[in-house]
Structures are given as C-alpha cells and as structure tokens.
Amino acid sequence: MDQAHDPAKRFDRKRFLRIGGIGAAASIVAPAATAHAAPAAPESTLVFNVKDFGARGDGSFDDTPGIAAAVKAAAGGGTVYFPPGDFQVKGEILIQADNIVLRGAGWASRLTQTDTGVAGKAILRFANATGVAVRELSFTGRGTEHVVLDGNRKYNGVAAVRFDKCTNVTVSGCRIARHAGGGIRWTGSLRGALFADNTITGIGIANGSDPGPIGAKDNNNDFAIGQWESSPNDNIVIRGNTISGHCFGIGSGHGNGLVISDNVIHDIPGQHGMYLSAPGGAQISGNVIRKVALNCVNVQIASSVQEDVSSLVVSDNVLYDAAAGVVLNIASEVPKAGFRQPVIVGNSVRAVREYGIAVNRTWNGSIIGNTVSGTGAYGLLLNGFSGTVRDNTVQNTNWNGLYVDLIGDTYSSDNVFTDCAMNTTNATAADRLAFYVNAVKTDPEITPQPVLHSDSDLLHAASPEPSTLRKCLHSSAGTGVFLRGLVNRTSKPWEFKGELLHLDFAYSRTADFSDSAHLFPSTPVHGRGRRELYGLRDPKTAGMAGSFQPGDTCWHARPTAGGTPGWICVAAGEPGEWKAMAPLAV
Structure with missing residues (x-):
C-alpha cells in the first residue's frame, strides 16, 4: 500500500514501544481540537494493550473477551491499543465509559465481525458516553447479512461503530469495509462529533463473495455515515472521508451546526449521496459526489x-x-x-x-x-x-x-x-x-x-x-x-x-x-x-433577409444634413415595408 494513504505508515509507533501490562504508562500526544465540533477528551497516559488481556490478533481466535476486558480496564479514562493484527469479534463490544479512546496502529490493526446473528448492532457500540474516540483502525463486516421485505432489500447487518445518545465523539483515520449495516452510525441525539479522514466501502460494489450490487431505489438503514431517525443533532462535522458502495452516503436528522465538507462520495447504488432531514445551520461544501442512483445532495x-x-x-x-x-x-x-x-x-x-x-x-x-x-x-x-x-x-x-x-x-x-x-x-x-x-x-x-x-x-x-x-x-x-x-x-x-x-x-x-x-x-x-440596426439603405432596398415587425428601426450609418436619419418598418414581412424618416434640418 502506498505510504501516503496508509495510516499505519503515518502512525508514530515509537509512542507504543513502552506499552506493557495493566496500568503501564506511555507518553501520548493529545490530538489537536477541531474548530467546529467539541473534541473527544485527550488520550490518557494510561494505555491498555488488548493482547495483554487475552486477545491474540492472529485471525483464528475469538478476541471479543480480551478486547472487552481491556475496555473495562480503561473505563476510568484510558487508551485501548490494538497492535497490528487480525482481531476477530463475535457479536458486539459495548462501551459505556466516558473519556476512552480506542486506537490502532493504522489499518494494520484489523477488527473483523464473525457473527451472522447480530443484525442492527455494531462491532463497537458506545452508549450514553461522552468524550470518546476511535482512531486508526480497520473494520471488516461479513457483507452478507440482509433480508428481503416488501420488494426492497433491507440490509440489516452490523455497523462498524455505533453511538447511542452520545456526546463529544470522534472517529478518524479508519478504514471500514463490507458492513451491511452501515459504517459509522448513531441513534438518538448526537451532540458534538467529528468524523474525519475515514475510508468507508459498503457492499453495494460486487466484490468476491459479496451479494452486491444494492438495487436502485432500495431504501434501508445502510448509511456510510449517519442515521435515519429524526432525533435532533448538534455540532457534527463530517470531513475528508471517502465513501462508496452504501445505499446512502451521509445522512443526518434535524439539528444545528452540521458541517459536511471535503468528502468524496461515489458509487452509491441505492439512494442519495447525502440525505439530510430538516437540518438547521447546515453547511455542505467542497464535496465531490458522483455516480449516485438518485440525488447527489437531497435535503428534505x-x-x-x-x-x-x-x-x-x-x-x-x-x-x-x-x-x-x-x-x-x-x-x-x-x-x-x-x-x-x-x-x-x-x-x-x-x-x-x-x-x-x-x-x-x-x-x-x-x-x-x-x-x-x-x-x-x-x-x-x-x-x-x-x-x-x-x-x-x-x-x-x-x-x-x-x-x-x-x-x-x-x-x-x-x-x-x-x-x-x-x-x-x-x-x-x-x-x-x-x-x-x-x-x-x-x-x-x-x-x-x-x-x-x-x-x-x-x-x-x-x-x-x-x-x-x-x-x-x-x-x-x-x-x-x-x-x-x-x-x-x-x-x-x-x-x-x-x-x-x-x-x-x-x-x-x-x-x-x-x-x-x-x-x-x-x-x-x-x-x-424593437429591433434596431444600421445601414446605408433600408432593409428592403438592401435586399436583406429576415422577418421584421412594425416599429423596427434601421438607422443611417452615415447621416448627413438634409438626408434621412434612418427608416422605420411600417408593415411586417420579410423584410417588410419601410419608410424613410423626415430629413434632417440643413
């Protein structure tokens, strides 16, 4: 992978060389706060490596208990670190703690959903939490969870990250792929959020065993980033993301302070690139949206x-x-x-x-x-x-x-x-x-x-x-x-x-x-x-073609004392009948 596009290449691994067991400290630089949305709390100096809690990351082991244990240990405020590896998640990891950060070593830290029976849930679900963040992780869904109802395909699989009634949240630098239930989702009101620089690809683009494509006008809960509900939201910034393959690109219910900028949204086979329901104070700027089944930007x-x-x-x-x-x-x-x-x-x-x-x-x-x-x-x-x-x-x-x-x-x-x-x-x-x-x-x-x-x-x-x-x-x-x-x-x-x-x-x-x-x-x-033109003769004498109407005027291009200043059309025709104006005084 090209270094400029791989967060793992940009991530400073030296910060994690000192990561040890429970309570081990590392010096982690706090992220810069965004000017638009309230930022998540700065990362704690307490860093909890999921491998120290039993997660293996070898792609063949259920890492759910180990990850959940690391999250529990960091509940008082800390950073849960995922080193490079393939972490298998069965079901859903519920996080109800404030001021917690889940961070990977770039896209080399991969979380993969293995459960087929968790429709409508997520790999990571935050509930009633504030000051939380997910950074530099890769998520992979199964890409096959869907049912057919009322003639429309309803994709009800897991999302990657979900927030239920949360405040001050961040998801940045992540790669999300093959999630039939959407990428970054939320339910209830969301107040203060930054979703930036993520790459999100849904199941709508046929890929290997994926069932795609999503049918045109399919209407379901599959948002790359967003929600279907009309719950009010405040101060949400969605910036710099690359989105494709979902039924909807970006969506949000009503609220204030919504900024959607500099995203690239393409290949949306079901509905709209953006679907916003009665937003107040919304700014949609600098986005590139192409190859969309319905409207690029739809505000309803x-x-x-x-x-x-x-x-x-x-x-x-x-x-x-x-x-x-x-x-x-x-x-x-x-x-x-x-x-x-x-x-x-x-x-x-x-x-x-x-x-x-x-x-x-x-x-x-x-x-x-x-x-x-x-x-x-x-x-x-x-x-x-x-x-x-x-x-x-x-x-x-x-x-x-x-x-x-x-x-x-x-x-x-x-x-x-x-x-x-x-x-x-x-x-x-x-x-x-x-x-x-x-x-x-x-x-x-x-x-x-x-x-x-x-x-x-x-x-x-x-x-x-x-x-x-x-x-x-x-x-x-x-x-x-x-x-x-x-x-x-x-x-x-x-x-x-x-x-x-x-x-x-x-x-x-x-x-x-x-x-x-x-x-x-x-x-x-x-x-x-009326039509005006200039010439040395009237249009009829000059043999001009074209339709003229009474009142059209042809001014003399070289008027002289004692001569006519021009001609006026008195009867319609091609070119009509023309009369000279009264001579100019000598």
Missing part, C-alpha cells in the same frame, strides 16, 4: 419534522452522474414549512438525468454562481421561489434552462443560458418545457402579483437551433415581468401572458412578441422593445 423537510429550514449553505461542490445535483425537497404531508434564505453557490453540476438544481417552497433564496451542464430535464427548477438567481451558467438542458414558480419577487441577473429546451418532444405538456426561461404562478393566493426582474441575462442558442424550442421566454397569467439589458441571441420570440412591466433589450435577433394580445395594451411598456 419530512413529515416527522414539520419546521422551516434556515441557514442552509450548499457551496463549491462538484456533482455529476446522478438523477439530480442539489434538491431541496418537501414531503407531500408538509403543508406549510419551507426553506428560508438558503444559499446554493458555486456548485458544478453536470451529466444528471433530471434536474441540475431543484428547490421547493423557498423564500429569499440565493442561487448564485453555479454551473449546470447536461440535464435530462430542467437546469434550474425553482418550484415556489422568491429571491435571487445570479451569475449562473446553464447549458445543454433538455427542458427549461430556468423554471421559476413565483411566490414572491425574484431577481434574475447576469445569467447565461445556452442551448436549452433541446429535447421536449417526449415530455408531458411539452410546450411549457420548451422555453429558455419560464416564469409561472400556480398559487392563486399569492399576493401581490409576483414579478420576475431580469437584468442582463444572456440567452444563446447553437446553430442550428433545436426544433423543440418554442419561445425564448414565457410568462403565465398572474405574473409580472420586468426585462432590462437582455441579450437574446436565439431566433425565438417572447410570450407574455403575464403583465409586461418593462422591456429593454441590449440586443435581440427578433422583435416578434408572438401575439400582440399578450402585451396587454393597457399596461405601460417602457424601453425600446
């Missing part, structure tokens, strides 16, 4: 926790090869709760089968600086939204680049939409999916009229444009639209069934509004709203 307000989610930040993640990138979801049984002021910024989402970024019932959200490329459906799906959509790049979407169901004013600015609505032929209600930008209002009780403010957005289509593209922008009845500084480089017109409040293109290849009835003549419209 479930029926068990019907409360608003606030202070959620999803930033600078790389997400690809999944059903969707970032999804803020609300269970159908939740009538009112939603997301307040979430920030989704700087993420890269590509090659997803459905949505790039999808949010539901979101007030004052910020969708900023994301790149979305290659979606089977929407690029940005904002289903019940108010807030800011700024500086995003969305390209190669089969449906709308931006779909926003307005529940309040929404500000769209400096976004680039390229090659959207590429394939809507097989979609339900294909006409509503065939726009670059689609602003709708579906809740009749939303008052006052919500407005989409679009400023300096760029809409660009490749040549040739897809035949599925119907209109560049569409707005439904009940909405207001304020457009300024737009660059429309598609050849498609706009369609306003909502109220057009302002229109001022920076550039547009077309001045066709599709249907003048959609302009609502009683509405004051400010801005140019």
